[in-house]
Amino acid sequence: MAMDGEGMRETAARAAAGVRFSGTPLMAVRPGSAAAPAAGGGSPLSLTAGEMLYAEGEPAEHWYEVVAGAVRACKLTPDGRRQVVEFHLPGDVFGLDEVDGVRGLTAEAAAAEGRTVVIRRCRRRLESMAEADPRFARRLHEMALRRLARAHARLVLLGRNGAVERVAAFLLEMETRMPRSDAGPGGFCLPMTREDVADHLALTTETVSRTLQMLKRRGAIALPGLRLVRILDRHLLQGLGEAAPLPAAPLPLRGASAPGRRLLAA
Amino acid sequence: MAMDGEGMRETAARAAAGVRFSGTPLMAVRPGSAAAPAAGGGSPLSLTAGEMLYAEGEPAEHWYEVVAGAVRACKLTPDGRRQVVEFHLPGDVFGLDEVDGVRGLTAEAAAAEGRTVVIRRCRRRLESMAEADPRFARRLHEMALRRLARAHARLVLLGRNGAVERVAAFLLEMETRMPRSDAGPGGFCLPMTREDVADHLALTTETVSRTLQMLKRRGAIALPGLRLVRILDRHLLQGLGEAAPLPAAPLPLRGASAPGRRLLAA
DNA sequence: CGTTGGATTGAGTTATCTCAATAGAAGTGG
DNA sequence: CCACTTCTATTGAGATAACTCAATCCAACG
Numbered sequence: 001m002a003m004d005g006e007g008m009r010e011t012a013a014r015a016a017a018g019v020r021f022s023g024t025p026l027m028a029v030r031p032g033s034a035a036a037p038a039a040g041g042g043s044p045l046s047l048t049a050g051e052m053l054y055a056e057g058e059p060a061e062h063w064y065e066v067v068a069g070a071v072r073a074c075k076l077t078p079d080g081r082r083q084v085v086e087f088h089l090p091g092d093v094f095g096l097d098e099v100d101g102v103r104g105l106t107a108e109a110a111a112a113e114g115r116t117v118v119i120r121r122c123r124r125r126l127e128s129m130a131e132a133d134p135r136f137a138r139r140l141h142e143m144a145l146r147r148l149a150r151a152h153a154r155l156v157l158l159g160r161n162g163a164v165e166r167v168a169a170f171l172l173e174m175e176t177r178m179p180r181s182d183a184g185p186g187g188f189c190l191p192m193t194r195e196d197v198a199d200h201l202a203l204t205t206e207t208v209s210r211t212l213q214m215l216k217r218r219g220a221i222a223l224p225g226l227r228l229v230r231i232l233d234r235h236l237l238q239g240l241g242e243a244a245p246l247p248a249a250p251l252p253l254r255g256a257s258a259p260g261r262r263l264l265a266a
Numbered sequence: 267m268a269m270d271g272e273g274m275r276e277t278a279a280r281a282a283a284g285v286r287f288s289g290t291p292l293m294a295v296r297p298g299s300a301a302a303p304a305a306g307g308g309s310p311l312s313l314t315a316g317e318m319l320y321a322e323g324e325p326a327e328h329w330y331e332v333v334a335g336a337v338r339a340c341k342l343t344p345d346g347r348r349q350v351v352e353f354h355l356p357g358d359v360f361g362l363d364e365v366d367g368v369r370g371l372t373a374e375a376a377a378a379e380g381r382t383v384v385i386r387r388c389r390r391r392l393e394s395m396a397e398a399d400p401r402f403a404r405r406l407h408e409m410a411l412r413r414l415a416r417a418h419a420r421l422v423l424l425g426r427n428g429a430v431e432r433v434a435a436f437l438l439e440m441e442t443r444m445p446r447s448d449a450g451p452g453g454f455c456l457p458m459t460r461e462d463v464a465d466h467l468a469l470t471t472e473t474v475s476r477t478l479q480m481l482k483r484r485g486a487i488a489l490p491g492l493r494l495v496r497i498l499d500r501h502l503l504q505g506l507g508e509a510a511p512l513p514a515a516p517l518p519l520r521g522a523s524a525p526g527r528r529l530l531a532a
Numbered sequence: 533c534g535t536t537g538g539a540t541t542g543a544g545t546t547a548t549c550t551c552a553a554t555a556g557a558a559g560t561g562g
Numbered sequence: 563c564c565a566c567t568t569c570t571a572t573t574g575a576g577a578t579a580a581c582t583c584a585a586t587c588c589a590a591c592g
């Protein structure tokens with residue numbers, strides 16, 4: 001597996017240098033900075049696959065940083081349907097977008113191989129920091145806005161794209177977010193099961209599986225291992241991930257919905 | 267139409283008393299408050315159906331408040347597909363969730379009858395206010411978090427619900443957000459076309475139409491006019507809007523996807 | 533080496549989409 | 563005020579992408 005021994009220590013070291021969300025450090029640990037103490041403290045938690053960190057509706061007392069593995073943030077419907085709203089990967093922070101101090105999502109360890117490690121810290125402390133330092137508060141606000149923009153992009157993906165486009169977009173996103181440790185260039189390890197991917201893309205495991213195999217047959221990706229993916233033809237994948245092939249002459253300027261056609265076959 | 271003459275003046279008056287987003291006033295105009303001048307100023311704009319306020323990618327210089335009609339905030343794909351991410355209704359403010367000062371969504375007047383009226387104000391001024399008053403900055407942050415939670419709820423709706431559930435949820439939401447001016451108790455006017463609704467719920471106009479007619483046949487709603495809706499059986503709608511009917515004995519605790527079955531017929 | 537849980541593959545079903553036609557409002561100009 | 567156009571909404575019939583159910587495969591693990 002990718003996230004143990006050397007690999008894991010490397011990730012932990014990077015985390016110690018500054019908490020990140022999507023590439024922007026939340027708290028750069030400059031010596032003497034107000035942020036330094038909070039970045040230093042915190043309790044590491046080690047979770048096995050499926051373990052829950054918190055559930056929707058609970059009071060929100062902590063926020064978290066992923067060190068290794070992956071966390072899924074999901075909504076559950078009373079009848080057992082599940083929507084994975086977001087995956088949190090090593091370096092990401094999560095659990096600080098709560099309204100009125102109540103969890104809006106459920107967070108569970110997703111990584112199926114190895115353990116998922118997170119660092120837990122106090123929300124109260126973060127809040128007092130934000131009150132003391134307006135620039136820090138602004139940073140938090142900006143992070144929330146970025147997540148909002150992300151959620152909007154996902155709405156389009158789920159609302160207006162077919163299975164091929166969803167899976168292609170997901171693979172391209174994961175490639176940029178995961179450390180490319182295995183499988184050479186363009187290769188990475190998916191830290192979650194097909195079921196998790198399906199619940200994220202609003203598909204079934206069967207459709208995810210079939211779509212991956214189709215992308216492989218088409219030469220867009222290679223699947224060197226159960227969880228390993230290597231991007232072979234990024235351009236092809238991007239084409240599939242962005243839109244359906246444009247219709248020729250009678251361009252439907254307002255045809256709002258038209259998922260990719262005839263793409264699973266051959 | 268509902269939003270002219272008396273009705274419209276009423277809405278404008280309410281707006282003058284304080285800018286609201288989803289029930290929480292953004293700037294309560296207390297005499298002498300720092301917020302008062304900003305709430306007072308601003309240029310009113312009158313738009314005809316389809317007119318664009320701003321487009322994705324443009325620099326974001328202003329924010330807006332809806333006075334009458336409705337605004338749709340949408341994403342457009344290069345091939346003409348559209349996803350209405352949110353509708354902004356009278357009393358709502360929008361256009362202040364931008365990342366790096368660039369529009370992430372396109373905003374257009376949606377209301378098909380009458381004109382859409384918005385008030386435009388300077389983002390710069392809002393930002394300096396936020397810098398001056400941490401409590402105000404906090405309010406802005408909270409509003410963003412609320413919109414994020416809303417986006418998450420919509421992800422579930424689009425990802426894990428069938429057409430009936432989406433339409434039912436939409437009607438219930440609109441009932442709470444729209445002024446109940448026409449059509450008596452539980453009655454309101456949809457300020458957008460079926461196409462807008464379809465692009466919001468990720469359906470086609472045909473499916474929206476068929477679903478509405480089905481809800482009418484079932485006695486859940488009445489459709490006294492083209493755009494008028496009256497909720498007759500809120501309980502039934504809520505049942506349809508929340509989840510598919512629970513399967514009897516063999517409960518699929520992990521069956522993640524199962525859109526409502528056999529609901530369009532009869 | 534058998535067991536277990538995830539992943540894949542196959543065959544049939546269906547909810548929703550597409551295409552096409554009709555019906556109804558709203559607006560325009562004589 | 564009434565034809566005429568135009569846009570929106572509804573209804574019908576057939577096509578299809580994705581789902582469901584079911585079987586098999588495979589890797590990991592005890």
